[in-house]
Amino acid sequence: MKDRDQDNSETEATAPETGSVGSQLHAAREAAGLSLTEIATRTRVPIRHLEAIEASNYSALPGSTYTIGFTRSYAKALGLDETALLTELRQELAEGGYQNVARTPEYEPADPARVPSRPLAWGAAALAIALIIVYFIWRSFALAPVAEGDAAKPVAEAPIKDQSGPAKAETQIDPSGQVVITARETVWLKIYDAGNNRLYENEMKAGESFTVPKDANNPMIVTGRPQVLDVTIGGKPVPPLGNGERSIADVGISAAALLARKTEAAPVQNATGASTGPAAESAAQQ
The missing domain is CATH 4.10.810 (Virus Scaffolding Protein; Chain A)
Structure with a gap:
């Protein structure tokens, strides 16, 4: 272990070799002179969840998947060896009976204080x-x-x-087209069907994509950063799944569900031909 730490000392910081994962992160944070607020800003993880990780209070976290994802982000923010820490964390979760725990996420990245x-x-x-x-x-x-x-x-x-313009534009998207989700930035997400069967669960890197199976039974998504995901149907873009103000869960991502959301978010045109509404405001900002 010491030889490995010495070999990586020039490229990567290391956490203390003793104690729980939470205590190692706590010690590394204090050694770096950083506060929990600064870590929360860097990782977009709520402070209360960072405190629970440092205290090894895994029952206060949304579930094992979120615990691992939050810890990975914490370790990255400190420049630690995330692979080694996550190996120890999984062992702690297994020993504490938290490994298969999964609850509905209650965190809100843009407002860590409360929903x-x-x-x-x-x-x-x-x-x-x-x-x-x-x-x-x-x-x-x-x-x-x-x-x-x-x-x-x-x-x-x-x-x-x-008003005939938007109606014609809507018909150009084939409801039987293939749904593809692409990340513009690194983001964790989970895709599952109506039977809670996992179709995808991972940290998607920038530029990576996932093609939603056409035969999936009501596929849905949960993620804390929907604003960095691009969604297309048959290669044609549809409105984003969220604006980043809060995490999303149980949001349908079949072609039919996305087109239904697209219809609800369609812009309204005024008498001068100018579009109004969320979609038009987003286009104007770009």
Whole structure:
């Protein structure tokens, strides 16, 4: 062990050789003069989960898969030998009976303190319903025939003509096309079917892709960074799975499910032909 550490000393930092994985990470962090807040910023892992790892309190973590993923990110942030640490961690999990534990993830990368409150969720749902009602009211007036006068014709004709554009664009995506998920940055994700059979579970590197089997039974995904994933159907892009404000779980990624989400997120065009809505705002920012 000592010879190996000496050989790697020029390229990689090492953790103390004694104690639990959590105590080794704690000692290495203090030796580097870093706080838990700084580690959380670097890894996007909530502070409460970093504290649980350092204390070897694995029951406070979402599950063994998340524990391993969080620990890997922690070790990378400190420049430690993640392979050796993860080997020790798996042994600790097996000895403590945590190896096969899997619970619904409760972390939120963008807001480590807590998940959104129930009133906030209900408020967002009410706002969405109100926006849908306003849109249909606006659309009924926009499509109403003009009674008289030529001056209003350009305004009346513009929405009708332009609204045919998105509808035609929607038909260009083949619902039987192959769904492919590609990572723009390194991200951990898990893909499984309705029977909870794992189709993919790993840390996907930038540029790597996964092709969702067409015969998969309602394939779904869970990940903490959906904004760095590009999703295509038959080679054509669809809106992102999330904006990165929170992790996602049980999100359908079959072609039918993605097209349903795409229809809901389709932009609304105003009388001048300009698109509005989440998809248009994202395109404008790019």
